[in-house]
Amino acid sequence: MESFRKTAEERLARIEQLESEALEADAIRRKLHNQIQELRGNVRVFCRVRPTTSETAIVDCAPDGTSVELKRSDADVAGFEFDRVFGPSSTQCEVFDEVSQLVQSALDGYKVCLFSYGQTGSGKTHTMLGDQHNEETRGIIPRAVAKVVEASEANAKKGWKYRMCASYVEIYNEQVRDLLKAGSGHSDKHSIAHVDGVTEVSGVNKEPVESVEAAAGLVRRAAAARAVEATQMNAVSSRSHTIFMLYITGEHEASGSRLTGCLNLVDLAGSERVGRSGAEGARLKEACAINKSLSCLGDVFQALSNGQKHIPYRNSKLTYLLQPCLGGDGKTLMFVNINPEAPSAEESMCSLKFAAQVNAVELGRGGAKRNIVSGIGKKEDKEDSSSGDKKPDDKKKVGKRPATARTAAGAAKKSKR
Numbered sequence: 001m002e003s004f005r006k007t008a009e010e011r012l013a014r015i016e017q018l019e020s021e022a023l024e025a026d027a028i029r030r031k032l033h034n035q036i037q038e039l040r041g042n043v044r045v046f047c048r049v050r051p052t053t054s055e056t057a058i059v060d061c062a063p064d065g066t067s068v069e070l071k072r073s074d075a076d077v078a079g080f081e082f083d084r085v086f087g088p089s090s091t092q093c094e095v096f097d098e099v100s101q102l103v104q105s106a107l108d109g110y111k112v113c114l115f116s117y118g119q120t121g122s123g124k125t126h127t128m129l130g131d132q133h134n135e136e137t138r139g140i141i142p143r144a145v146a147k148v149v150e151a152s153e154a155n156a157k158k159g160w161k162y163r164m165c166a167s168y169v170e171i172y173n174e175q176v177r178d179l180l181k182a183g184s185g186h187s188d189k190h191s192i193a194h195v196d197g198v199t200e201v202s203g204v205n206k207e208p209v210e211s212v213e214a215a216a217g218l219v220r221r222a223a224a225a226r227a228v229e230a231t232q233m234n235a236v237s238s239r240s241h242t243i244f245m246l247y248i249t250g251e252h253e254a255s256g257s258r259l260t261g262c263l264n265l266v267d268l269a270g271s272e273r274v275g276r277s278g279a280e281g282a283r284l285k286e287a288c289a290i291n292k293s294l295s296c297l298g299d300v301f302q303a304l305s306n307g308q309k310h311i312p313y314r315n316s317k318l319t320y321l322l323q324p325c326l327g328g329d330g331k332t333l334m335f336v337n338i339n340p341e342a343p344s345a346e347e348s349m350c351s352l353k354f355a356a357q358v359n360a361v362e363l364g365r366g367g368a369k370r371n372i373v374s375g376i377g378k379k380e381d382k383e384d385s386s387s388g389d390k391k392p393d394d395k396k397k398v399g400k401r402p403a404t405a406r407t408a409a410g411a412a413k414k415s416k417r
């Protein structure tokens with residue numbers, strides 16, 4: 001009996017030890033995972049395929065979580081590879097888990113930008129905004145705001161004092177509208193300027209974000225004000241870009257350090273070509289302007305990818321507004337949203353090709369930069385993320401993607417067309 005008890009006690013102790021080792025290993029795994037994410041570079045592309053009940057789904061997501069195939073026929077299969085591919089059964093929570101590190105970066109003093117790109121009905125708004133009244137199905141914007149508020153409260157214990165404020169704007173036919181000002185329309189009067197590398201839109205509300213509830217209220221107000229128009233493709237299709245801009249400043253009194261970060265969450269207008277959405281007359285002008293600003297966005301990525309000296313940010317309001325994030329100092333993540341149904345094959349192909357082009361972009365050689373003024377020695381320059389002041393997000397930037405990564409463009413070329 002006594003020996004039984006002794007054996008049981010020994011086993012329990014062993015289990016405890018193994019459990020603690022497993023926890024430690026998990027922490028190391030997570031850390032390495034984060035480092036890999038950083039090494040992948042500062043422009044990343046995630047693909048998300050929306051669910052469908054249709055029997056004609058022609059998009060397959062591989063179990064590896066990074067490849068996706070568009071099968072237009074047995075002989076015509078195009079394969080693409082992205083940093084991450086979310087299949088139709090992916091949850092909002094899984095998606096946010098993958099982007100939350102980037103949200104943390106904004107708190108650490110980076111300029112961060114997240115887009116959702118794709119044709120109308122492909123799941124852009126679902127991904128970005130989702131159902132704000134539902135814990136499970138709410139999207140990136142409400143989750144990101146909650147995370148930032150919570151994280152700033154946690155950092156307060158370490159002596160950081162954060163101030164956050166937000167604007168929520170819509171760009172429609174190159175005109176800006178303030179979604180936080182009830183009843184305001186689109187207007188040319190809002191001009192965009194960059195003050196110390198921070199985007200300012202004149203005449204739009206910048207409201208303090210002090211609690212999760214306040215932030216949720218603000219997001220709800222803006223969402224309600226969004227312009228939606230019916231087209232043949234989707235009864236409530238969005239014909240404009242909406243941009244949620246969160247400005248973050250942090251101060252560490254004891255050391256005299258000060259940082260400024262920002263988080264831009266962008267729900268882009270539908271990428272579909274004019275013909276298919278049945279646009280005519282005024283709608284046609286609108287669709288052209290939407291396509292123009294999306295093609296400007298493509299031009300900016302192309303110019304960045306080629307390492308051109310002149311990057312055409314000024315060619316559209318959207319790119320000019322996002323310039324600080326898109327340039328070498330920022331971090332950008334694009335979601336390409338895909339509707340897997342057969343009638344959307346052409347649009348899906350266009351979207352995947354656009355995303356492949358974005359995926360090939362490599363930002364400035366030094367990697368993203370934290371915008372922090374260190375109290376020690378009052379260094380005024382922007383601090384490179386690989387230097388000094390260690391924060392959880394600080395990682396050495398070494399090149400871009402691992403050499404083994406098959407680029408989406410390359411993958412598309414390799415596959416049978």
Ligand SMILES: Nc1ncnc2c1ncn2[C@@H]1O[C@H](COP(=O)(O)OP(=O)(O)O)[C@@H](O)[C@H]1O
Nearest residue numbers: 050051119120121122123124125126127237238
């Ligand atoms: N991943 C998803 N899971 C569940 N429903 C989705 C998903 N993606 C899109 N939907 C639904 O499909 C419809 C169209 O999506 P939406 O986000 O409005 O498209 P978009 O903004 O690209 O036009 C909505 O009813 C949305 O709730």
Ligand SMILES: [Mg+2]
Nearest residue numbers: 124125237238
């Ligand atoms: Mg939408």
